[in-house]
Amino acid sequence: MIILFNYMPMVGLQIAFKSYTVGNTIWNAPWVGFKNFWFLTDSEFWRIVGNTLSITVLRFITSLPAPIILALLISEVKREWFKRTVQTVSYLPHFVSWIVVAYIIDAFLSPNGGIVNQIIQFFGKDPIFFMGEIEWFRPIVVISAIWKETGWNSIIYLAAIASINPELYESAKIEGAGKLAQLRYITLPCLIPTIMLLFTLSIPSILSAGTDQIYPLMNNANLEVSMVLDTYILINGLQQGYYSMASAVGLLSSTIGLILVLCSNKLAKIISGEGLW
Amino acid sequence: MAKRSNSIKMSMGEKIFQTFNTLLLTLLGISTLYPMIYILVVSLNEGQDSMKGGLFLWPRVFTLFNYQFVLGNGLIQNAYMITIGRTVLGTILGIALTAFVAYGLSFRNLPYKKFILFLMLIPMLFNGGLIPYYLQLNRLKLINTFWVYVIPGLFNIWNMFVMRRFFMDIPESLRESAIIDGANEVVVLFRIILPLSLPMLAALSLFTAVGHWNDWFSGAFYVNDNKLIPVQTYLQRLLSADSLSMIFGNNRMIGEAAFRQTQVSKMTVTSIKMAAVMIGTLPILCLYPFLQKYFIKGVLIGSIKE
Numbered sequence: 333m334i335i336l337f338n339y340m341p342m343v344g345l346q347i348a349f350k351s352y353t354v355g356n357t358i359w360n361a362p363w364v365g366f367k368n369f370w371f372l373t374d375s376e377f378w379r380i381v382g383n384t385l386s387i388t389v390l391r392f393i394t395s396l397p398a399p400i401i402l403a404l405l406i407s408e409v410k411r412e413w414f415k416r417t418v419q420t421v422s423y424l425p426h427f428v429s430w431i432v433v434a435y436i437i438d439a440f441l442s443p444n445g446g447i448v449n450q451i452i453q454f455f456g457k458d459p460i461f462f463m464g465e466i467e468w469f470r471p472i473v474v475i476s477a478i479w480k481e482t483g484w485n486s487i488i489y490l491a492a493i494a495s496i497n498p499e500l501y502e503s504a505k506i507e508g509a510g511k512l513a514q515l516r517y518i519t520l521p522c523l524i525p526t527i528m529l530l531f532t533l534s535i536p537s538i539l540s541a542g543t544d545q546i547y548p549l550m551n552n553a554n555l556e557v558s559m560v561l562d563t564y565i566l567i568n569g570l571q572q573g574y575y576s577m578a579s580a581v582g583l584l585s586s587t588i589g590l591i592l593v594l595c596s597n598k599l600a601k602i603i604s605g606e607g608l609w
Numbered sequence: 610m611a612k613r614s615n616s617i618k619m620s621m622g623e624k625i626f627q628t629f630n631t632l633l634l635t636l637l638g639i640s641t642l643y644p645m646i647y648i649l650v651v652s653l654n655e656g657q658d659s660m661k662g663g664l665f666l667w668p669r670v671f672t673l674f675n676y677q678f679v680l681g682n683g684l685i686q687n688a689y690m691i692t693i694g695r696t697v698l699g700t701i702l703g704i705a706l707t708a709f710v711a712y713g714l715s716f717r718n719l720p721y722k723k724f725i726l727f728l729m730l731i732p733m734l735f736n737g738g739l740i741p742y743y744l745q746l747n748r749l750k751l752i753n754t755f756w757v758y759v760i761p762g763l764f765n766i767w768n769m770f771v772m773r774r775f776f777m778d779i780p781e782s783l784r785e786s787a788i789i790d791g792a793n794e795v796v797v798l799f800r801i802i803l804p805l806s807l808p809m810l811a812a813l814s815l816f817t818a819v820g821h822w823n824d825w826f827s828g829a830f831y832v833n834d835n836k837l838i839p840v841q842t843y844l845q846r847l848l849s850a851d852s853l854s855m856i857f858g859n860n861r862m863i864g865e866a867a868f869r870q871t872q873v874s875k876m877t878v879t880s881i882k883m884a885a886v887m888i889g890t891l892p893i894l895c896l897y898p899f900l901q902k903y904f905i906k907g908v909l910i911g912s913i914k915e
Contacts (some may be wrong), residue, residue: 402637408630420901421638427893428645429823431844435886436644438848439651439879447647479641511626543826548848569740570830582738590735 377564377581384560387541390470391477392534398482400523403489404515419490422483433476434548438463441472464553473545485530492526493519532596539585539592561585645894652676652883675884684835685843685885691828692839695758696821703763704814708806710764711772712798717781729766746831757831758821758839768813775809776802812903822893840889847882 402422409415425433440447441462449459462468500518509517541560550558559567561581569578646666655670679685714722736742743752751757779802787797803810828842838846 405630405634405637408626409634410627414631414634418634418638420898421641423901424645424894424897425641427819427823427897428890429825429841429844431823431825431841431848432886432890434848435844435882436648439648439883440644442879479644483641511623548825548845565739566830570743575740575744579738579740582740586735586738593734 379556380559380561380564383557384539384541384562387470387473387546387560388538390474391541392538394474395477395481395485396527396531396534398478399485400489400527402482403486403493404519406486406490407493419483422486424483425480426484428480430480430544431548433480433545437472437476437549463549463551466554466557469549469554469557473541473549477545488530489523489526492523496522529600532600535596535599536589536592539588645890648883648886651880652887654880675880676888678881679884679888685840685888687836688838688840688843689888691755691758691837692822692841694755695839696818699759699762699821700814700818702759703765703817704768704810706763707765707768707813708772708803708810709798711769712776712802714769715773715776717777729769733766743831751831753832753834753837755837758824758827762821765817768817771813772806772809775806779805808903815900815903819893844885844889847885 406415406418406422409418438446441449441460443449443459443461448462453459460468462472496519501514504514504518540562543562543566546558546560547563547566550563565578565581565585568574568581650666650668652675653671653673654668655672655674713719714725716722719725746752746757746761751760783801783805784797787801792800823841824839825841825845828838829845832838832842
């Protein structure tokens with residue numbers, strides 16, 4: 333199984349260095365060296381790398397603290413039923429597909445009849461065609477990612493908070509520490525290992541903005557900012573049939589991903605004294 | 610947390626904080642739920658009326674017509690069957706296969722174990738990328754078949770590692786005593802190991818099932834036969850459709866088409882889309898509250914490994 337679906341594609345990567353055309357077999361295609369890497373000198377390619385990075389970095393900065401804050405808030409709730417309800421609701425979007433998220437965005441932001449635009453019009457302003465304007469694309473991606481995954485990602489922090497020894501809080505209270513001081517000197521320091529671990533784990537994904545989320549949101553109007561590496565490979569490779577070139581892009585990003593994984597593993601070892609494997 | 614509130618009387622500041630916190634979380638909860646409520650409302654409202662705007666919490670002109678329309682469509686019925694089929698088959702076969710491999714690899718004295726594990730670790734770090742993967746699927750004649758949804762994902766390396774970890778934590782003595790009593794490995798696996806791992810297996814199965822249910826990618830790119838697309842891919846195509854003919858598909862049922870002609874004026878594309886979205890999501894949303902405890906368990910099992 334893994335040989336068929338994981339290793340054979342790796343062997344198939346050789347087409348990155350070949351001139352492959354449909355109908356030919358991978359083995360028979362002529363070698364062309366690094367010719368398929370012509371995209372490296374293409375300014376469009378670098379713009380796409382820039383798009384990818386700005387989406388992943390923005391999403392990363394916002395989606396790191398959000399679940400921590402949510403977990404802190406939830407852990408302070410004292411009524412069990414309320415706590416459970418909040419948790420149930422906040423995990424829910426995780427199980428909704430990105431396609432459905434795209435529909436929701438569409439329904440909310442549509443210039444004719446979308447809720448957001450109705451509110452804008454209520455205040456006497458002109459409706460905004462959010463999906464068609466370049467500067468709105470990144471905020472939409474980031475906000476929808478927060479909406480979908482914050483609750484889910486907070487599970488692990490909630491577990492970490494719950495495992496903090498309650499005696500620490502008791503003695504802090506006796507010492508006269510207020511809520512903020514407890515947060516600052518007990519809760520956050522106890523969460524640092526978890527935060528660092530998740531941080532290092534997410535470094536390698538910096539080059540993948542995620543076809544799942546991005547592709548459904550793409551349209552001709554926002555192509556300039558919405559084209560990311562994943563969708564570039566997809567569209568050039570599967571839709572246009574530039575197999576060799578798209579493989580070369582894929583090879584490059586997998587290789588960088590591998591290097592980043594190895595680095596972040598090293599980093600995790602240094603920080604927590606324990607590697608990921 | 611509850612303990613603390615009993616032992617020490619709440620101060621004024623704490624009370625304010627509690628109230629504020631409750632309010633904030635309620636607000637967050639509403640903003641999480643609201644998008645889905647909105648979709649539900651639009652899908653239950655009469656199409657032409659929705660265009661006027663002003664719909665927020667409750668359908669103004671209630672109708673089930675959008676649902677009847679979508680459910681009566683041959684394409685979506687078919688897509689539903691595909692989704693259910695791949696979810697059931699993919700989950701059961703996948704979890705079974707992965708569990709067998711994990712059990713085999715959980716033996717401490719298995720020959721070449723290190724090598725096999727190493728072989729499985731590499732694909733987690735590096736992969737050939739989309740295009741070579743596609744070409745491989747093509748070579749295996751999986752493109753444009755139903756099996757492209759099921760077979761490539763059967764063995765999941767990550768799940769294998771989680772299961773293996775779990776199996777290894779089951780005391781060896783249980784297995785040994787069963788062997789002494791005359792049980793063979795298969796009996797041990799089915800009678801002892803798997804029943805003990807039930808919560809973990811349930812969690813992983815649920816993740817796998819949700820993954821199958823929500824996957825639109827393989828339907829969109831590995832298949833181009835309309836009869837083979839699952840619900841999510843159908844929704845993905847529908848997303849960019851702005852005319853009703855795209856929703857109907859190339860349906861040959863003329864009687865049905867004529868019926869539609871008379872009804873088209875009564876609804877808009879948006880309402881139909883929303884109904885389709887609800888139909889594609891509802892099964893998960895309905896099951897979700899009952900399965901929640903397994904989901905959470907699953908996340909934590911996954912994290913123990915790290």
